[in-house]
Amino acid sequence: MARRVEQKAAARERIAAQLAAQQAAERRRRLLLAVGAVVLVVVIVGGLVAIRLAGGGKKTATGASGSADSSLVTSLSSVPDSAFSTVGSDGVKAAPSAITAPALTASGKPKVLYIGAEFCPYCAAERWPVTVALSRFGTFSNLGTTHSAGADVFPNTATLSFHGATYTSQYLSFTGVETKTNEQEGNDYKPLDTPTAEDQKTFDTYNKPPYVPSPDSIPFIDLGGKYVGSGATYSPEVLAGKTQAQIADALKDPSSPIAKAVLGSANVYTAAICKLTNNQPAKVCSTDTVTAAASKLGAGKS
Structure with a gap:
């Protein structure tokens, strides 16, 4: 009887550990996605700024300065x-x-x-x-x-x-x-x-x-x-x-x-x-x- 109780307790601990590991993995995945999105936005904005400074490949004039x-x-x-x-x-x-x-x-x-x-x-x-x-x-x-x-x-x-x-x-x-x-x-x-x-x-x-x-x-x-x-x-x-x-x-x-x-x-x-x-x-x-x-x-x- 005591052995079965110990086995059930061990099973519950394994399940809890697996669930904790899955939750941690999910948090890491979400963090990576968020960081990736920020990096992508920075790259896009940087590219637009570079194009703007370079004139977009075409020299255009603006109004009187x-x-x-x-x-x-x-x-x-x-x-x-x-x-x-x-x-x-x-x-x-x-x-x-x-x-x-x-x-x-x-x-x-x-x-x-x-x-x-x-x-x-x-x-x-x-x-x-x-x-x-x-x-x-x-x-x-x-x-x-x-x-x-x-x-x-x-x-x-x-x-x-x-x-x-x-x-x-x-x-x-x-x-x-x-x-x-x-x-x-x-x-x-x-x-x-x-x-x-x-x-x-x-x-x-x-x-x-x-x-x-x-x-x-x-x-x-x-x-x-x-x-x-x-x-x-x-x-x-x-x-x-x-x-x-x-x-x-x-x-x-x-x-x-x-x-x-x-x-x-x-x-x-x-x-x-x-x-x-x-x-x-x-x-x-x-x-x-x-x-x-x-x-x-x-x-x-x-």
Whole structure:
């Protein structure tokens, strides 16, 4: 009798031990599944982040990255005179051409009209010398920062944006029109600024031969009805891989390729603007550098 009791007790202990082992195994299995799920989520998220950082195999541009900070604006408006002088304009290959046309004015002052678009890499390049030149005659507010489209040539060229910007000067006025963003919408880019009827007429009238080489090119620039230009005065390739801050910083070194391109073109634009302002201010317009740059301005067309 005692032996049977012992056997039953031993059997119960074996059953309890087996049940405990099964429960422990089940807990380990569930723990492994939970850990595996966490690892899988981490791998998937990490992969998505890597794809995002790499551009998903395709370079795409986003909207304007924001407002130009004060240090950037200050850098563009305080380029040393020695840098302008050292660079000169000998290396400039393209420049605005003189035209015979009614004076372009606004608020009783000569007007500089710029029409471009944020997606355009040539506009991206040209905004730098245009901004630097105009900053010698007045002050910009609310300049934006953006880059050209990622799907175009010279992708993602860092630049400024005139969308929403204002310009104050006692010598001249400025209108900057950015007709489209750098964000794709179907086969085109999202619309942004709309030129006034008067500015559109100026664009349609003078943005074609014989005034400029190619019709409807951007950027288009009309300087007071005396000079017009379209396209970039230098290759956007010069700016490849640089940020806005790096580009502005490079202007301090006249031996840098960026300074040679941007300041050289800015000197030519300055010479054209001085023709509009009757060589005012004299501090800018009477320099040998600006006088020499005037020889780069193209012959008159009518």
